[in-house]
Structure formats: structure tokens, C-alpha cells
Amino acid sequence: MDFGLNEEQKLVQATVRQMAQEQVRPKAAATDKNHAIPPETLPQLAELGLWGSYIPEEDGGSGLDYLSYILSVEALSAACASTGVLLAAHASLGCDPIHRSGTKEQKAKWLAPLCKGEKIGCFLLTEPGAGSDVASLKTRYLEQDDHYELTGSKQFITNGGYLGTGVVFATSDPSLGHKGISAFILDLKSPGVTLLKNEEKMGIRGSFTSAFALDQVKIPKDQLLGAPHQGFAIAMETLDGGRISISAQALGIAQEALDLALNYSTERQQFGKPIGQFQAIRFKLADMAAALESARLMTYKAAWLKNQHQESAQVSAMAKLLASKAAQFCTDEALQIHGGYGYSAEYPLERLYRDAKITEIYEGTSEIQRIVIAKGLEKG
Amino acid sequence: MKILVCIKQVADLESRFQVASGQTWFNETDLAFRLNEYDEFAVEAAVQLKEQTGGDLTVISVGPARASEALKKALAMGADQAVHVLEDQQLESFQTAQVIFEQIKAQGYDLIFTGMQSSDKGSGQVGLLLGEMLKINSVSCVVAFKYDGRIEVERELEGGLRAKLKLATPALVTCQLGLNQPRYPTLPNIMKAKKKPKSEVTSPAPASRLQVVALGPPPKAGAAELIEGDLLAQVSKVVAILKEHKLA
Amino acid sequence: MKALLIGEVLRGKLAPSLYEMLGFASQAGLESVVLVCAPISTNPQFTGKLYQGDGGEYDPLSHKAMALEVIAKENPDLVVLMHSSYGWDLAPRLAMELGWGQISEAIAFDSGTFNQVLVGGKLRRSVKTVSGQAVVTLQSGAFSEAAPAGSPALESISALKGAIEWLGYVEKPAQDLDLTKAQKIVSAGRGIGKADNLGMIQELAQVLGAELGASRPVVDSGWVEHSHQVGSTGATVTPELYMACGISGAVQHLAGMKKSELIIAINKDKDAPIGEVAHYVVVADLLQFVPALTKALKA
Numbered sequence: 001m002d003f004g005l006n007e008e009q010k011l012v013q014a015t016v017r018q019m020a021q022e023q024v025r026p027k028a029a030a031t032d033k034n035h036a037i038p039p040e041t042l043p044q045l046a047e048l049g050l051w052g053s054y055i056p057e058e059d060g061g062s063g064l065d066y067l068s069y070i071l072s073v074e075a076l077s078a079a080c081a082s083t084g085v086l087l088a089a090h091a092s093l094g095c096d097p098i099h100r101s102g103t104k105e106q107k108a109k110w111l112a113p114l115c116k117g118e119k120i121g122c123f124l125l126t127e128p129g130a131g132s133d134v135a136s137l138k139t140r141y142l143e144q145d146d147h148y149e150l151t152g153s154k155q156f157i158t159n160g161g162y163l164g165t166g167v168v169f170a171t172s173d174p175s176l177g178h179k180g181i182s183a184f185i186l187d188l189k190s191p192g193v194t195l196l197k198n199e200e201k202m203g204i205r206g207s208f209t210s211a212f213a214l215d216q217v218k219i220p221k222d223q224l225l226g227a228p229h230q231g232f233a234i235a236m237e238t239l240d241g242g243r244i245s246i247s248a249q250a251l252g253i254a255q256e257a258l259d260l261a262l263n264y265s266t267e268r269q270q271f272g273k274p275i276g277q278f279q280a281i282r283f284k285l286a287d288m289a290a291a292l293e294s295a296r297l298m299t300y301k302a303a304w305l306k307n308q309h310q311e312s313a314q315v316s317a318m319a320k321l322l323a324s325k326a327a328q329f330c331t332d333e334a335l336q337i338h339g340g341y342g343y344s345a346e347y348p349l350e351r352l353y354r355d356a357k358i359t360e361i362y363e364g365t366s367e368i369q370r371i372v373i374a375k376g377l378e379k380g
Numbered sequence: 381m382k383i384l385v386c387i388k389q390v391a392d393l394e395s396r397f398q399v400a401s402g403q404t405w406f407n408e409t410d411l412a413f414r415l416n417e418y419d420e421f422a423v424e425a426a427v428q429l430k431e432q433t434g435g436d437l438t439v440i441s442v443g444p445a446r447a448s449e450a451l452k453k454a455l456a457m458g459a460d461q462a463v464h465v466l467e468d469q470q471l472e473s474f475q476t477a478q479v480i481f482e483q484i485k486a487q488g489y490d491l492i493f494t495g496m497q498s499s500d501k502g503s504g505q506v507g508l509l510l511g512e513m514l515k516i517n518s519v520s521c522v523v524a525f526k527y528d529g530r531i532e533v534e535r536e537l538e539g540g541l542r543a544k545l546k547l548a549t550p551a552l553v554t555c556q557l558g559l560n561q562p563r564y565p566t567l568p569n570i571m572k573a574k575k576k577p578k579s580e581v582t583s584p585a586p587a588s589r590l591q592v593v594a595l596g597p598p599p600k601a602g603a604a605e606l607i608e609g610d611l612l613a614q615v616s617k618v619v620a621i622l623k624e625h626k627l628a
Numbered sequence: 629m630k631a632l633l634i635g636e637v638l639r640g641k642l643a644p645s646l647y648e649m650l651g652f653a654s655q656a657g658l659e660s661v662v663l664v665c666a667p668i669s670t671n672p673q674f675t676g677k678l679y680q681g682d683g684g685e686y687d688p689l690s691h692k693a694m695a696l697e698v699i700a701k702e703n704p705d706l707v708v709l710m711h712s713s714y715g716w717d718l719a720p721r722l723a724m725e726l727g728w729g730q731i732s733e734a735i736a737f738d739s740g741t742f743n744q745v746l747v748g749g750k751l752r753r754s755v756k757t758v759s760g761q762a763v764v765t766l767q768s769g770a771f772s773e774a775a776p777a778g779s780p781a782l783e784s785i786s787a788l789k790g791a792i793e794w795l796g797y798v799e800k801p802a803q804d805l806d807l808t809k810a811q812k813i814v815s816a817g818r819g820i821g822k823a824d825n826l827g828m829i830q831e832l833a834q835v836l837g838a839e840l841g842a843s844r845p846v847v848d849s850g851w852v853e854h855s856h857q858v859g860s861t862g863a864t865v866t867p868e869l870y871m872a873c874g875i876s877g878a879v880q881h882l883a884g885m886k887k888s889e890l891i892i893a894i895n896k897d898k899d900a901p902i903g904e905v906a907h908y909v910v911v912a913d914l915l916q917f918v919p920a921l922t923k924a925l926k927a
Contacts, residue, residue, distance in 0.1 A: 049567035508720035544795035589729030
């Protein structure tokens with residue numbers, strides 16, 4: 001066993017950390033307040049090659065190993081959780097299915113621009129009536145001579161508002177359940193695609209969470225991803241990876257909360273000494289550090305498995321369950337340590353607290369993660 | 381054009397330092413290490429020159445195994461190959477310069493860049509010593525650099541003043557902070573750096589010309605009076621001090 | 629024991645730091661010989677020998693040659709320069725030629741050993757050269773100046789020009805601000821975190837009728853103009869009040885402000901090196917303390 005990062009991983013981590021601290025973190029509060037990631041952030045991520053993440057160089061990507069990608073999401077999320085999920089959703093949900101299931105031509109046409117950040121990726125699965133229960137989705141597609149025609153609606157689409165490139169899921173026949181679902185590559189600027197709204201949210205406010213209406217959207221035949229009716233498998237595999245990236249986002253948020261709490265507890269004086277010298281505070285800090293470290297080990301293991309192309313669904317689910325819980329726990333405790341200042345919008349804690357909550361919800365709620373974990377136990 | 385950049389990996393200055401058992405250096409366990417900040421400017425200057433003139437850029441470092449990370453960063457920033465002189469001892473400037481000299485004296489570099497000093501020791505000697513050993517022009521503390529067959533530099537002097545100089549190659553310049561904007565290594569370049577040639581060599585260091593007599597934390601002599609406690613009490617104390625000195 | 633002190637010349641004037649070197653030599657009980665490599669308008673006042681060179685103000689090769697000639701004549705045990713842009717450039721060249729050890733930026737001298745700071749002031753070491761002969765550069769402000777007195781015996785010295793072409797000084801842009809004349813300075817350091825927080829430092833400066841100073845990282849980040857920089861590559865200041873906000877106290881910064889009459893530092897780390905020169909360290913988060921102080925001073 002080797003728990004150490006290799007040289008490349010350390011360098012990726014240090015580089016993304018430096019960039020995130022210098023260029024992203026100072027804008028995190030404004031990103032939350034303005035409900036928008038500043039436009040200049042996108043080319044900054046491009047310059048570093050972040051958009052291409054773990055996609056191989058021959059497909060136009062940056063050729064990182066999967067753990068390096070996860071370290072990038074973590075570092076970025078520590079600086080700004082909205083910017084962290086921008087990358088996580090783009091890479092794990094937008095690029096990943098095309099990378100895994102796309103043809104050579106599809107990769108050249110769609111994946112390469114995604115890797116340069118010319119288009120932002122997203123994943124159009126969730127619908128108003130189909131969240132965790134994917135098989136019940138209602139968006140229909142009809143096969144015509146030279147194209148498919150999609151009609152329906154999609155909701156809670158992370159990065160949707162950028163109107164870039166998405167992977168969209170639809171069924172040829174709802175009565176077939178998950179066996180009727182196919183996946184398509186969709187240019188979100190196609191006629192018939194209407195951006196209905198970007199949600200007002202509790203946290204990760206800089207991130208677009210969009211709702212779309214699809215009205216007889218024509219998709220050329222060469223944009224079918226994988227085989228017909230392979231959509232469910234593509235979606236599930238994608239979500240396994242997506243979970244690891246959300247675990248990484250959660251780790252970033254939790255680490256930032258712990259760092260702020262540590263810092264504050266040495267500065268803040270009450271009853272004649274820094275509050276960090278009181279056992280009540282020290283125990284909180286210890287619990288936070290322990291929760292964070294165990295979630296980190298689990299997340300890195302899931303990334304390692306994925307990098308080895310080994311079965312990672314169950315470990316990914318465990319990682320996401322633990323990491324999102326750690327994020328929620330650490331932000332809560334850090335806010336408590338900050339007392340009244342933690343509750344004040346002048347300090348970043350209330351933002352981190354709001355940002356953390358989503359990690360227990362998207363890409364499978366904690367309840368869904370438990371279902372996945374339990375299912376894995378049965379197999380054994 | 382053959383370009384060389386000399387770098388050092390140093391402990392992050394944010395760390396807490398404890399004197400190691402030999403009483404001549406600090407304990408390196410658990411410390412974070414990074415590429416010396418001044419050297420980042422040197423690497424950037426070297427990479428920019430290579431981009432301008434073409435040619436070949438080598439990066440060299442003298443240090444223990446961990447220094448390989450700093451070399452990797454320089455490779456990812458744009459150096460073509462790296463030479464790692466493995467050295468576990470903490471060398472003094474003269475020794476380091478001599479070790480580098482032995483490695484490169486036959487290479488005929490046109491331009492050599494170093495940081496103006498290391499942030500751990502701040503001696504500012506290695507670059508200039510190396511220039512003297514090679515018997516080439518050298519100039520320190522450069523804050524502006526141009527190449528057009530010869531090199532034109534500005535040296536930073538005190539009080540915001542600069543001296544403008546022109547010199548022929550081969551030459552060595554030591555780089556001050558602010559010379560340029562060191563790039564972030566891009567992620568694809570980090571991965572590509574893995575495939576760039578990196579040689580590890582050993583080279584006996586000459587005897588040190590310095591003897592460290594003692595090492596320790598700075599004395600608390602004349603230590604400041606600490607004003608701690610509640611914010612408002614701190615404020616009134618400071619206001620009182622200012623009034624006492626007739627400054628407010 | 630004898631020391632060769634090498635003075636520096638900027639725009640035809642001898643730098644007053646020569647008196648710090650003379651002060652060091654007298655503290656160490658050394659006989660002093662002085663070399664000045666370029667013409668100067670007014671001779672320094674000390675008792676001893678002054679070698680006056682006819683070189684340019686920056687010409688390492690000719691300065692090295694002059695120094696070696698004087699060293700051959702005088703046989704000093706120490707060659708002393710300031711740890712300034714001039715001194716740190718010339719010192720290693722001499723050390724190399726002489727085969728001596730060099731001790732950079734000495735802050736103190738005690739029974740044959742020199743003290744130096746390491747890792748940004750967090751550690752300190754005492755060193756000596758193995759041979760006993762040394763080239764030493766002194767930290768600016770570390771040694772008390774000798775009082776100007778006496779008149780030296782002059783001897784001229786000459787050397788060939790070196791290969792580095794001198795194109796002249798580059799003027800800093802004309803600025804109204806002259807920190808060296810300020811009575812009060814409120815300075816911002818890296819600890820302010822971001823440019824937006826500069827406003828509260830400026831406001832405090834305004835309330836106190838002080839000028840705004842800054843440490844090097846703040847200037848390098850482009851948050852304020854270079855004219856505000858305090859330290860060895862900025863202004864050396866001696867105001868009645870110096871308030872250091874979020875400045876940990878790198879040696880280069882301390883060199884530029886430690887002679888201020890009253891130094892109050894605001895820092896969350898009570899062990900920050902600024903405490904070595906400060907009279908008071910307010911252990912606080914400056915983002916809270918500075919606005920609170922401004923408010924109290926306004927009241």
C-alpha cells in the first residue's frame with residue numbers, strides 16, 4: 001500500500017491550489033452574492049488545462065490520472081464551491097460519457113472543444129418527475145429518417161445555463177422502463193431547446209442549475225451516444241464517477257471550513273485566552289479533522305479504483321456518503337466555533353454551510369448512496 | 381542558444397522551524413517544500429528566452445531526493461531536461477556553486493539564470509560565484525531583461541532606483557522578484573514533464589569555508605509588549621499609547 | 629586585525645552606510661582601511677586610509693580589480709561591504725578570487741562569530757569562516773554608525789573598465805510621496821489578505837494623519853505603488869510612529885523601519901518576527917482591529 005501522492009499529483013495539487021487561492025478564492029463571496037461565476041474565471045481554468053482534466057491527450061484532454069483530477073476539484077472547491085462544481089459537472093458528467101461511449105468522430109467533434117473549455121459540458125438526465133428514479137423519465141424520442149426528435153423537459157441541470165454541450169437522456173417508450181432509454185449528444189443552442197430558468201438556490205449560487213423545455217428538438221443520427229437503448233447503463237456509469245467528483249467538492253468545502261475554524265480559534269480571545277485552548281473547541285476541531293481525513297481516504301481510494309478501471313460503484317457511494325456528511329458536519333461546527341461571526345454574511349462560514357448541503361443531495365442523495373452500498377453487500 | 385537555470389527547493393517559510401540535532405540546520409520532517417520563489421522568476425525568464433530564441437533549456441538543482449519535485453515543476457514550466465545532483469548534506473553557497481560548476485563547466489551555456497537568493501538562507505552568493513568560476517559576465521538582482529544578441533538588464537538598486545546595463549553572452553543573471561510573471565505549469569505540461577529526460581548524478585562537494593557555531597530561535601531581547609485580550613480593551617490600550625506619545 | 633571597508637557610490641555621492649561599516653569595525657576592534665571605487669563629491673570623515681578609485685559606479689570587474697590591489701597592499705583579515713545591491717554583487721566576486729568564505733547579511737558580531745538570520749527571521753545562526761579571513765556583508769541598520777570625525781589619508785587607485793556596458797540610471801517616476809520625510813506611517817503587509825482591505829488601512833492612516841506604507845509583497849501584488857514600499861528595496865524610514873498591519877517582519881522590511889521611534893504591530897501571530905523590533909504587538913485579526921481603532925480615534 002502506498003498512501004503518498006506521486007510527483008505529478010503533488011504538482012497538480014499545488015498548482016491548482018495556487019491558482020485557486022490567487023484567482024478564485026478572492027471572488028468566492030461575490031460569486032455567491034451575484035449568483036454568477038465571474039466570466040474571467042472560465043479562460044483562467046482553460047489556461048491551466050483544467051477543462052481537459054483526465055481525458056487523454058489524444059482526445060484533446062490534459063491527460064491527468066483520475067486522482068489528479070479529483071485533487072483539482074478538491075482544491076478548486078476549497079476556494080469556491082460553485083467553481084468546484086462547474087468543473088466537476090463539466091468533466092465527470094459532460095465529458096466522461098462522451099469519452100467512454102463516444103465514437104472517434106464524436107470525440108473529435110464534441111469532446112475536444114469541451115476539453116478546451118470552448119463549450120461547457122452538462123448532463124441532462126433529471127426531470128421534474130424523474131430524479132433518483134431514472135427509469136421513470138418522460139422525455140421521448142422519435143426516430144426519423146435522418147435524425148431523432150426529442151420532446152420533454154429537464155430540470156436541475158448543473159452548468160445548463162452556459163448552453164454548451166450536453167448528454168441528454170430520453171426514452172423511445174416509457175413502458176420499457178430503463179430498457180427504453182438512449183443517450184444523445186446535444187448542442188444546447190439547437191432549435192427547440194428553451195432555457196426556462198436558472199434556479200434560485202440555498203447554496204452553490206454561482207453555479208447554474210437550469211430547467212429546459214425540449215420541443216421537437218432535432219438531433220442528427222450521428223449524435224446518438226453508444227448503442228440505442230444503452231442510455232441507462234451510460235447514465236449509471238457516469239454517475240459512479242460523478243459521485244467521486246462531488247466527494248472531492250465536499251472535501252474542499254470541509255477543508256476550508258476546518259482551516260477557517262483553526263485560524264479563528266487561535267485568533268479569537270475570550271476569557272483571556274484564545275478559544276482554541278478550550279477543550280470544547282479542541283474536541284470539535286479534532287472531530288472535524290477525523291471526519292475529513294476518513295472521507296478523504298475513501299474518496300482517494302474511489303479515484304484510485306476508477307483509475308485502475310476497477311469496479312468502484314460501491315466505494316464511490318461510500319465516499320460520497322462520508323464526504324458529504326463531513327462537509328455538512330465541518331461547516332456546521334466551524335460556524336459554531338465562529339459564533340455570531342459565523343452567522344454573519346461578513347464571514348465566509350454561512351456561505352460554506354449553505355454550499356455544503358447540496359453535496360448530500362445531488363448526484364444521488366445520501367439515501368441513494370446507501371441503497372447502492374447495500375446492493376453491493378448483497379452481491380458479495 | 382543553450383540556456384541553464386539553477387534552482388533550489390526550500391522549506392515553505394510559513395512552517396514552524398525547529399533546530400535539528402546537529403545544531404546546524406532545522407528539522408525537515410513534516411515541513412512542506414517548494415521551489416524557491418526567486419527561482420520561479422529565473423525559470424520564467426529562461427523559458428521566455430527559449431521561446432524567443434529557440435534552443436535548449438536545462439534545469440539543475442543540488443539537493444536531496446525531494447528536490448526532484450522542484451525540478452519537475454521547472455520541467456512543467458518549460459525546461460527541456462533536468463539534472464539532479466543528489467546531495468543530502470546542507471551545503472554552503474560556495475560548495476553548491478562548485479558542485480554546479482563541475483557539472484556544467486564543459487557545457488558552454490550561453491545564458492544562465494539563477495534566483496537572486498534562496499528564501500531559506502538569503503545569502504545571494506551561488507549565482508555570482510558560479511559566474512566567477514565560469515569566468516563569464518554576471519549581473520545580480522535583475523528586474524528587467526531583454527535579449528537582442530546581447531542582453532540588456534535593469535538591476536534594482538535601493539530607493540526605487542535602477543541601473544541599466546548591457547552585456548555580451550555568455551552571461552549569468554540572478555533574478556529578483558517582480559522580473560516577470562511566473563506562469564503556472566499547465567496540467568498537460570505537468571503530465572508531459574514525466575517524459576522529459578531527467579538525470580541523477582552525484583558529485584563530491586568541496587569542504588565548506590564556513591563553520592556554523594550555533595543555530596537557534598531569535599532571542600526575545602527587547603521583545604515587544606503584547607497587547608492581547610478583548611478587542612475593545614486592545615483598542616483603548618492602543619489609543620492610550622498614541623495619546624501618551626502625543627501621536628493622536 | 630584589519631578590515632577593508634568598501635564604500636558605495638550612488639550618483640557621485642558616497643553612501644552614508646560607510647559609517648555603519650566604520651561603526652562595526654570599531655565595535656570589533658579592527659583597524660579600518662576604506663576603498664571607494666568611483667569618484668565622490670565629499671570625502672568621508674574618519675581616521676585612516678582612503679583608497680579613491682576612478683571607476684564607474686557599477687563596474688564589478690574594475691571594482692574587483694581595485695579591491696584586490698588594495699587587499700594585496702593592506703593584507704586585511706576582513707573585507708566588509710553592506711548587504712546592499714552594490715555589496716551583495718561585489719562580495720562573492722571577491723570571495724571567489726580570494727578563496728575566502730563569505731558571510732552574507734550579518735546582523736551582529738560577537739567574539740569572532742557573525743550572526744545571520746535564516747528562514748525569514750524564524751531562526752538565527754552564528755557562523756565564522758574556517759580560515760578566519762572573511763568577506764562579510766552587513767545588514768543595513770544592524771550596526772551603530774561611527775560618528776564622522778577626522779580626515780583620511782588619500783591614495784588614488786585605478787583599474788581597467790570591465791565588459792559590462794553602463795547605460796545609466798533609470799529614474800523612478802516623479803512622485804509626491806517621500807516616505808522618508810513622513811512623521812507617521814501606517815503600513816500594510818501580506819496579512820491584509822486582499823487589495824480590497826487596503827481601504828481600511830488607508831482610512832486609519834488618514835485619521836492619524838499618516839502616510840501609507842507597504843511591505844514588498846503588497847507592492848509586488850500591484851495593490852499599491854512602489855513609492856509606498858518600506859524596506860531595503862524601498863524607503864528606509866524613521867518616523868515618530870510606525871504601525872505595521874499584517875506585516876510579519878521579513879528582515880528586508882525590518883531593515884527599512886526598525887529605527888522608527890514608536891513601532892506598533894498588529895498581527896495575529898504573537899511570535900511574528902516583527903515583534904523583535906516593535907514596541908507593542910497587538911495580537912488580533914487586523915480586519916477587526918483596524919476598523920475598531922479607526923472608529924475609536926474618530927470619536
